[in-house]
Amino acid sequence: MQKIPVNLAAPGMKLAKPVTRENGMVVLAEGLELTEGIINKLQSMNVERIVVQGNPVDMGDAGNSSWAQKSERLDYLFRRYSRDKWMFRVKGFFREYFNLKAAAQKAEEEAERLAQEQAAAEAAEAEAAENGGEA
Structure with a gap:
């Protein structure tokens, strides 16, 4: 199960x-x-998060984004509150938020990369068609 x-x-x-x-x-x-x-309906209803079966999405735990780095830094920032159950919950809320942001950032970067690849492929096809049409 993954949110x-x-x-x-x-x-x-x-x-x-x-x-x-x-x-x-x-x-x-x-x-x-x-x-x-x-x-699309969920997005139009302004639903922000859902809980799905399994763990289908890489939530940015690789540490390659600023949000993932913030999530990793939480243990250090909350080190003085290791016995405080309320601060433990606050840290958990921050960790969940940072992990969601890291996953969204990673998805946006991947979508941008795929769009650039697709645009390059379309440009290459158009150029090939143009060169083939002149022959």
């Missing part, structure tokens, strides 16, 4: 927990398989 930002959801993932409104009304049931339409 992920909706913008990292992909068709085929299954909900591990139901999606509910603020008043507790269930919008989507546990076990529902996500489709592109459902993901």
